[in-house]
Amino acid sequence: MEALHLDKLTSIALVTTAALLCGLALIRLRQPAIVGYILAGVVLGPTGLQLISNTETVRTLADLGVIMLLFLIGMELSLRGFQSIYKTALSTAALQIIISIGLYWLAGHFLHWGIERVLVFGFATALSSTAVAVKILEETDDLRTPVGRITVSVLIAQDLAVIPILLIISAFGTNALPAGVIAAKMVFAIGFLGFLVWFLSRREKLTLPLTDWIVSRPEIIPLAAMAFCFTWAALSGLLGLSTAYGAFAAGLVIGNSNVRAALHTAAEPIQTILLMVFFLSIGLLIDVGFIIRNWQSVLIVLSIVTILKTVMNVIILHLFLGKPWDKSFHSGVVMAQVGEFSFIIVAAGLAAHVISDEAYRLMIAVIALSLMISPMWLAIARRLHDVTIGKRN
Numbered sequence: 162m163e164a165l166h167l168d169k170l171t172s173i174a175l176v177t178t179a180a181l182l183c184g185l186a187l188i189r190l191r192q193p194a195i196v197g198y199i200l201a202g203v204v205l206g207p208t209g210l211q212l213i214s215n216t217e218t219v220r221t222l223a224d225l226g227v228i229m230l231l232f233l234i235g236m237e238l239s240l241r242g243f244q245s246i247y248k249t250a251l252s253t254a255a256l257q258i259i260i261s262i263g264l265y266w267l268a269g270h271f272l273h274w275g276i277e278r279v280l281v282f283g284f285a286t287a288l289s290s291t292a293v294a295v296k297i298l299e300e301t302d303d304l305r306t307p308v309g310r311i312t313v314s315v316l317i318a319q320d321l322a323v324i325p326i327l328l329i330i331s332a333f334g335t336n337a338l339p340a341g342v343i344a345a346k347m348v349f350a351i352g353f354l355g356f357l358v359w360f361l362s363r364r365e366k367l368t369l370p371l372t373d374w375i376v377s378r379p380e381i382i383p384l385a386a387m388a389f390c391f392t393w394a395a396l397s398g399l400l401g402l403s404t405a406y407g408a409f410a411a412g413l414v415i416g417n418s419n420v421r422a423a424l425h426t427a428a429e430p431i432q433t434i435l436l437m438v439f440f441l442s443i444g445l446l447i448d449v450g451f452i453i454r455n456w457q458s459v460l461i462v463l464s465i466v467t468i469l470k471t472v473m474n475v476i477i478l479h480l481f482l483g484k485p486w487d488k489s490f491h492s493g494v495v496m497a498q499v500g501e502f503s504f505i506i507v508a509a510g511l512a513a514h515v516i517s518d519e520a521y522r523l524m525i526a527v528i529a530l531s532l533m534i535s536p537m538w539l540a541i542a543r544r545l546h547d548v549t550i551g552k553r554n
Contacts, residue, residue, distance in 0.1 A: 175212055179205055180437055192536045193296045195440045199533055202444015223442040225391075226435030227501050228408040230292060231320060232390040233432055235412020236425050238317065249482055250314035254287075254322055256477045257315075261287040264465055264473075272458075277333050278520050281510035284326045285524055286466055288500035291316045292436055293535050297495050311484065312492045316500075323502045324350045324403045330506065333515045350402050357413055367418040376423050386428040389415065405502070439501065440532075446504075447529045451522050462527045467538055471497040494542045498535035499528045 183197030183204075205212045262283030269279045294316055298304040304313070328343045361367070375385045390411050397407025415424050452459050474493030478484040484492075507524045510516040516524075 176201070176205060176441070180441055184437075193293065193300070195293060195296065195436070196533050196536065198437050198440035199444040199447075199529060202441040203447050203449070204444075205441075206445035206447070208447065208449040220442055223435070223439035224404075226432065226437075226439035227505075228394050228404055229387075229390060229428065229432035229435050230501070231405045231409040232386075232412040232415075233425065233428060234291065234317060234320070235409040235414075236416035236421060236428075238413065238416060246311060246314050247318075249311065249484075250318040252482060253315045253474075253477050254318035256481060257319070257473065258284065258287040258322065258326075260473050260477070261470070264469055268461065268465065272461075277510070277515040278517075280333070281330060281507060281516050281520075282462070282524060284330070285503035285506045285528065286470065286499060288319045288323070288503050288506070289316060289496040290498050290500040290532060290535070291320060292440075292501060293498055293532060294495045297536065297539060303491070308488045308491050311478070311488065312495055315492070315496065319500065320405065320409065320502060321354065323505070324406050326506060327403060327509050330509050330515055331513055333513060346401055349400075350406060354406075354410065357410060361413060361417040366421075367414065369414075369418050369420060372418070372420045376420055382423055383427040383431060386415075386424040387431060389424070390428070443504070443529050443532065446525050448522055448526065452526050452530075455523065458523055459526050459530070462523065463530055466499055466527060466531045467497055467534065471538075471542060490542075494539050497531075497538055497542075499531045503528050 179201040180198050183201040184194035185197070187197035187200075188194050203209055262280060265274070265279045265283045265286070268274070269282075274282075294312060295304065298309045298312060303309045325347050328346055332343055375381060390408050393407040393411035393414075394404040395407070397410070398404045415421055471493055474496050475489050478489035478492060479486055504525070507516065507521055507528070511518065511521040
C-alpha cells in the first residue's frame with residue numbers, strides 16, 4: 162500500500178483523533194484506553210494506512226512517557242508503606258526473573274536458541290506493565306487494597322531491576338564495558354537508591370529551594386515538574402544508568418517534599434499524553450505480516466507470557482511467600498502481561514547485537530499482543546477462578 166503524504170500538522174491531527182476515537186471505543190467496551198492507542202498505532206503505522214513515517218520522533222516522545230511514568234510512581238510511593246513489604250517485592254521480582262529465564266531455557270532447548278536470546282527474552286518477560294496493571298487496579302477499586310499495595314510494590318521492584326538488567330545485556334554486546342565498570346555501576350545504582358530511601362524516610366517533608374516562588378506562579382508549575390524530572394533523568398543517563406532510574410529518584414524526592422501536591426497535579430496530564438504516544442508507538446512497531454508468517458513461534462512465546470507467567474506469579478506469592486490464595490491469584494493475573502521496559506530491553510539486546518532482528522520482531526509482537534489481551538485475560542482468569550471456587554463449595 163502506498164503511503165499517504167500529509168503535512169505534519171495534518172498528520173498530528175489525524176493521529177490525535179484516531180487515538181481518541183480508539184481509546185473511547187475501547188472504554189465503551191469496558192477495556193483500558195491504552196489498548197485503543199495500540200490499535201490506533203497499528204491502523205496508522207507501516208502495516209496500516211502508513212500515515213506515520215517519522216517513527217524516531219514518536220519513539221522519543223514515547224521514551225519521555227515512560228520517564229514521566231516513573232517520575233509519578235516515585236512521587237506516589239509511600240516509603241514507609243514500601244519498607245513494610247519491600248522484602249516481598251524484591252523476592253517476588255527476583256524469582257520472576259529467575260523462573261522466566263528457566264522457562265525460556267527449556268523452550269530454547271527445543272527451538273535451538275542461544276543463551277543470549279534466552280536471557281533477553283527471560284528478562285523482558287519477567288517485567289510487567291506498570292501502566293496497565295495500575296489502570297486495571299484502579300478500575301477494579303483495588304489500588305489502595307492489600308492486593309494493590311503488593312502488586313504496585315512488585316512492579317516498582319521490577320522497574321528498578323531494569324538498571325542491572327540493561328548492564329548485564331550490555332556485557333554480552335560486541336562493545337561491552339569491562340566487568341569491573343559494570344559491577345561498579347550496579348553497586349552505585351543500588352547503593353544510591355538505598356541511601357535516598359533511608360534519608361527520605363527518616364525526616365519530615367523536604368523544603369526545596371525556590372518552591373514558594375514556583376508554587377505561587379501556577380503557569381510555570383508544569384514546566385518546573387518536567388524540568389526536575391528530565392534533569393535527573395539526564396544526569397542518570399550521563400552516568401551510564403537508565404534515564405528512568407533518575408526519573409524515579411526525582412519522583413521520590415518530590416514525593417517527600419513540600420511541593421508534592423502541586424507538581425503531581427501538574428505532571429499527571431503531561432504523563433497521560435506522553436503515555437498515549439508510548440502505546441501508539443507500540444502499535445507502530447507491530448508487523449502484522451511477520452506475525453502471520455511466524456504464528457507458531459509467536460503463539461509459543463505468547464503462551465509462556467500469558468499462561469505460564471500467571472501461574473508463576475501465583476505460585477511465587479502463595480507458596481513461596483505465603484500470601485493468601487485470593488490475593489496471590491488477583492495480583493498474579495494483574496501482572497501477567499509484559500511491561501513498558503520490555504521494549505527497552507529487547508531494543509538494547511538488538512543494539513548490542515545480542516539478538517537478531519528476527520528475534521527482536523518476535524518479542525515486539527509478543528509484548529504488544531500481551532498488552533492488548535491483558536484485560537481480556539484478567540476477565541477470563543477471574544471467571545475460571547470463580548467457577549473453580551464454586552465447584553469446591
